[in-house]
Amino acid sequence: MKPVNSFMEIEPGRCYERPCAIVRTSDGREYAIPVFDHLHADPQFGFPHKHYHIDGRFYMEPRMGHEYRLHAGHTSAVIRPGNETPKFLRIETRILPCVQTQTGLTFPETPTKSQSDNLERYEQWYASYIGKSCAGKRCPHFGTEMLDKDGRLVCPMHELTADPDTMRVVARYSK
Numbered sequence: 001m002k003p004v005n006s007f008m009e010i011e012p013g014r015c016y017e018r019p020c021a022i023v024r025t026s027d028g029r030e031y032a033i034p035v036f037d038h039l040h041a042d043p044q045f046g047f048p049h050k051h052y053h054i055d056g057r058f059y060m061e062p063r064m065g066h067e068y069r070l071h072a073g074h075t076s077a078v079i080r081p082g083n084e085t086p087k088f089l090r091i092e093t094r095i096l097p098c099v100q101t102q103t104g105l106t107f108p109e110t111p112t113k114s115q116s117d118n119l120e121r122y123e124q125w126y127a128s129y130i131g132k133s134c135a136g137k138r139c140p141h142f143g144t145e146m147l148d149k150d151g152r153l154v155c156p157m158h159e160l161t162a163d164p165d166t167m168r169v170v171a172r173y174s175k
């Protein structure tokens with residue numbers, strides 16, 4: 001078992017100390033959901049509720065994978081301490097196996113009107129970061145470690161994407 005330190009390569013099949021949101025379902029069971037331990041809100045793109053992002057690189061019970069719509073390590077769901085079901089209890093370190101090296105947000109393929117509005121706000125917010133430095137592989141938003149993905153550096157929280165040669169944020173779909 002290893003702690004996850006900055007810039008350490010994680011390997012599927014090995015176990016690591018990870019921050020987890022401990023949640024309780026309506027039938028009284030408790031589950032550990034691996035998260036990025038940074039409680040925040042995103043009012044700039046229409047999400048004013050404090051939340052944690054799920055770190056889908058690490059194992060969670062299949063019931064919770066279903067609950068949080070996890071697919072290939074990615075999800076649009078977050079952990080909101082204000083939610084009643086599952087109810088957030090606390091953050092706790094647990095030892096979990098790595099199941100894959102990628103995680104991040106999913107965006108709706110057929111967004112509703114309000115999702116479209118929020119996506120538009122998101123794109124504007126994103127554009128305000130283009131050109132910003134990601135020195136040390138740190139995201140210029142909250143300093144999260146960015147992950148290597150398809151020849152880019154991608155932040156697992158809100159998907160700011162950088163060119164690893166210039167270490168600066170680029171447009172999301174640029175090549």
Ligand code: FES
Nearest residue numbers: 139141155157158
């Ligand atoms: S922490 Fe928000 S994009 Fe990196």
